[in-house]
Amino acid sequence: ELQIPGMPLRFSRFPDELPLQAPYLGEHNAAVLSELLVLNAAEIDKLTEQGVIAQRLPS
Known part of the structure; x- marks a missing residue:
């Protein structure tokens, strides 16, 4: 288990813990x-099929 120091200050509207994981590709x-860009789902799907954009999510 990795231990890291916490925030030295606490703010009422700020979460105590921040997510440490970076977003997945896409x-x-x-x-x-x-x-x-105001694209709809069909346009985004077409860009994905054409290989213009990619997405790598955990399986």
């Missing part, structure tokens, strides 16, 4: 493409 593709 984990936020759909959210970013739909919110920023």
Whole structure:
């Protein structure tokens, strides 16, 4: 088990523990493409099929 020092200060609106795991490759593709580029699910699926975007999630 890896032990790391905690935050020396505590804020009422800030979580005590932060996630230590980095996002998976492409984990936020759909959210970013739909919110920023206003793409729908079919357009995002087409980009994935064409190999323009990739996603590697845990199995």
